[in-house]
Each structure stands twice: as C-alpha cells, then as structure tokens.
Amino acid sequence: MPKLFIFGLGYSAGRIAREVQSLGWEVVATGSKGNLSFDDRDAVVAELASADAVLSSVPPDRSSGEDPVLAAYFEEILHLEVAGKIGVFYLSSTGVYGDREGAWVDEATPTIAQTGKGRRNARAEADRGWLDIGARVFRLPGIYGPGRSIFERIEEGKAKRIDLPDQVFSRVHVDDIASGVVAALTGNAPRGAYNLGDDLPASQNRVVEEACALLGIDPPSLISLEEADLSPMARGFYAENRRVANLKAKRVLRWQPRYPTYREGLRSLLECLSEPDCCTCTAFWRRALSASIMPITASAIPLAVNNVQR
Numbered sequence: 281m282p283k284l285f286i287f288g289l290g291y292s293a294g295r296i297a298r299e300v301q302s303l304g305w306e307v308v309a310t311g312s313k314g315n316l317s318f319d320d321r322d323a324v325v326a327e328l329a330s331a332d333a334v335l336s337s338v339p340p341d342r343s344s345g346e347d348p349v350l351a352a353y354f355e356e357i358l359h360l361e362v363a364g365k366i367g368v369f370y371l372s373s374t375g376v377y378g379d380r381e382g383a384w385v386d387e388a389t390p391t392i393a394q395t396g397k398g399r400r401n402a403r404a405e406a407d408r409g410w411l412d413i414g415a416r417v418f419r420l421p422g423i424y425g426p427g428r429s430i431f432e433r434i435e436e437g438k439a440k441r442i443d444l445p446d447q448v449f450s451r452v453h454v455d456d457i458a459s460g461v462v463a464a465l466t467g468n469a470p471r472g473a474y475n476l477g478d479d480l481p482a483s484q485n486r487v488v489e490e491a492c493a494l495l496g497i498d499p500p501s502l503i504s505l506e507e508a509d510l511s512p513m514a515r516g517f518y519a520e521n522r523r524v525a526n527l528k529a530k531r532v533l534r535w536q537p538r539y540p541t542y543r544e545g546l547r548s549l550l551e552c553l554s555e556p557d558c559c560t561c562t563a564f565w566r567r568a569l570s571a572s573i574m575p576i577t578a579s580a581i582p583l584a585v586n587n588v589q590r
Contacts, residue, residue, distance in 0.1 A: 281304060282305050282333075283305065283327075283330060283331045283332050284297070284300050284305050284306070284307050284332065284333050284334075284335060285308050285327055285331040285335070286308070286309035286310070286311075286334075286335045287310050287311075287318070287334070287335070287337065288309075288314075288338040289309035289312075289313045290311060290313075291425075291428060291454060292337060292371060292454055292458070293311075293335060293337040295457065296335065296457070297309065298458070299458045303462070303466070308327050308331070310324070318348070318352070321352075325356055328353070328357065328360060329360070329365075331366055333366060333368070333465055334357060334360075334368055335369040335370070335371070335461070335465075336349045336370050336371070336410070337370075340402035340405070345401070347409055350409050350410070354413070358413045361413055361415075362414075368413060368414055368415040368416070369415060369416045369417075369464065370406075370415045370418065371418050371461075372403065372418060372419045372420065373403050373407075373421075374421045374450060374475060374477065374524045375520070376392055376403055376407045376419060377392070377522055377524075378391075378392045378395070379522065380520075381521055382446055382521045382522065384522075385522050385524055385525065386475065386524075386528065387472070387473040387474065387475060391408065392404035393405050393407065411472070414471045415471065416471060416472065417472070417473045418457070418460065418464075418473075418474050418476050419475045419476070419524075420452055420477070421451050421475075421477045421524050422450065422451040422452070423451070423452060423457065424451055424454070424542075425453050425545075425549070426549060428454070429491075429545075429546070429549050430488055430491045431495075431546075431549060434488075434491060434492065434497075439488050439491070439492075439499075439500055440488070440503065440508050441484075441485045441488050441499055441500050442485070442504070442505055442518065443502050444505065444518065447483050447521055448481045448521060448522075449482070449484060450522070450523060451542060452477050452478055452537070453537070453538065453548075455539070456478070456538055456539055457476055459535060459537075459538065460474065460529055460533060463534060467533060469533055475526050475528065476526065476537075477524040477525075477526050478526070478537050478539060478541055478545070479526065480541035480543075481523040482541075482542060487542050487546070488500065490543060491546055494546060494550050505518065
C-alpha cells in the first residue's frame with residue numbers, strides 16, 4: 281500500500297487525504313487532525329523514510345517568516361528526494377506573484393522572491409525553497425468549498441460589495457485542488473510549479489451577487505473601501521489584482537476543474553443541502569433557514585438553483 285505523509289492536515293490537505301485514501305493509499309499526518317506530532321522528530325523521520333510521497337500545506341511562520349517544515353526536516357526530505365525514494369509536494373499561494381494590476385500570470389511569471397516586490401515575500405521564499413528541493417508546487421488562489429464560502433459570510437452578515445470596478449481575483453474549489461494534486465501524485469508529474477485556479481477570474485462583487493441571487497435575497501449595498509472597514513489582512517487582499525492562468529496544469533496533469541467557474545461552485549454548495557453526508561453544508565443551511573435570513577425553504581433550494589437567471 282503506498283503511503284502519503286502530510287505536514288499539516290488542514291482544510292485542503294484533508295480533502296487530498298480523503299481522495300488518496302479512496303485510491304488505497306495510507307495517510308499519516310501532522311496537525312490537529314493528524315496522528316503525529318510535528319515535534320516528535322523520531323516518529324516523523326521514521327514515517328518519512330517509509331513514505332512514497334510527502335505533502336506540506338504548512339505556511340511560513342507569521343513571526344519569523346520561516347517555513348517550519350523546511351526548517352525542521354529539510355535534510356531528511358532532500359535526502360529522500362535525491363535518492364528517488366519519495367515524491368515531494370507543496371501547497372503554495374498565487375500571492376507569490378504579487379500585484380499585477382489585473383494582468384494574467386502563469387508559472388513563468390517572476391515571483392516576489394525574484395522581483396523583491398510584494399507583500400508575501402515569506403510565502404514566495406518558501407515557494408522557492410520547495411522548488412529548489414524538487415517539489416511539485418501548487419500555487420493556489422482564493423480557496424472555497426463546503427463550510428468555507430461566501431454563503432457563510434452572508435449568514436454572518438459579513439458579505440461586502442466594495443466599489444473597486446477593475447478588481448479581479450482567481451479562486452478554486454477545494455475539490456479541484458484535491459483532484460489536481462492527486463493527478464500529479466499518481467501521474468508521476470514533472471517537478472515544478474502548477475497553478476490550480478478556475479477558468480474565470482472575477483470580482484468578489486460578482487460572487488456575492490451570484491450567491492445572493494441563488495438565495496433569492498438582495499445583495500448588500502455597494503460601499504467604498506474605506507467604509508468596508510477591513511482588517512489589515514483583508515485590505516492587503518484587495519491591494520492585489522491579477523488573473524491566474526491554469527493551462528499548464530491542464531496540459532501536463534490532464535487536470536480539468538470540476539467547477540470551472542464560481543457559478544458551478546456555488547451551485548454545488550447550495551445543492552449540498554440535499555446530500556445527507558454533507559454535514560457542514562447541511563448544518564449551515566439549517567441554521568440559516570431557522571434564522572430566516574433567506575426567503576426560501578430547504579425544499580425550494582434545488583428549484584432556486586435551477587431557476588437563477590444568468
């Protein structure tokens with residue numbers, strides 16, 4: 281049975297773990313949902329030595345900017361990779377490209393680590409560090425999926441439409457991250473960077489409007505950036521503007537996103553209510569419906585999905 285070692289069994293890595301387990305892989309992982317302590321060096325090194333692949337989803341430390349995995353286990357991972365005993369995979373961010381004023385970026389676009397310009401230099405340095413040891417690096421834009429989408433923001437009263445007419449973002453459904461990584465993992469993908477994003481970069485306003493249309497409610501009023509009263513992290517998010525190309529992943533990995541735009545992604549989340557196994561989504565909708573934040577009932581949701589006008 282092949283084995284995948286995961287550093288940081290979080291939201292995206294958890295989906296990847298589920299996918300590989302369905303293919304017969306064993307998964308061992310660190311993190312709050314994992315079965316190993318990151319600091320148990322002997323156990324980690326032993327599991328790495330018997331693994332077929334290692335995936336890190338651990339971001340750089342916010343204080344030091346250091347990548348915790350590379351800082352602690354660089355030598356062990358590099359030795360196994362050079363010896364051909366293990367495949368190396370890393371979840372990065374398209375933030376490594378910095379602000380491109382709405383232009384398209386691909387894997388050949390210089391990162392902040394190369395240009396020295398941008399707000400996410402620690403992530404860009406980590407990205408480069410993983411590439412240097414032969415990893416397949418997946419650069420991810422805004423991630424959404426069950427339990428982590430604009431619908432939760434609407435429920436919490438935190439959804440905003442901000443008056444930035446030329447602002448666009450790329451995004452990706454968590455299931456499409458999983459399918460892309462698994463394609464690379466099982467297909468002996470070449471080392472290097474891969475952008476995993478959907479086919480339609482769009483403004484956050486369009487996503488909010490789409491979600492509200494699906495729910496049958498009015499979208500929030502358009503406000504200025506100053507009126508939005510964003511956190512420093514969120515304001516930094518809006519300070520960057522780029523479109524992320526995904527052609528390399530499609531060509532090399534034979535990857536096709538199941539949710540090619542936010543429209544299909546949002547519809548899939550809405551339809552989760554009718555699936556009894558989707559506990560996160562079902563809990564959300566039951567809370568939302570019981571709180572009467574939307575004028576539709578659970579039984580009407582599939583009809584609302586099908587009847588939204590484009």
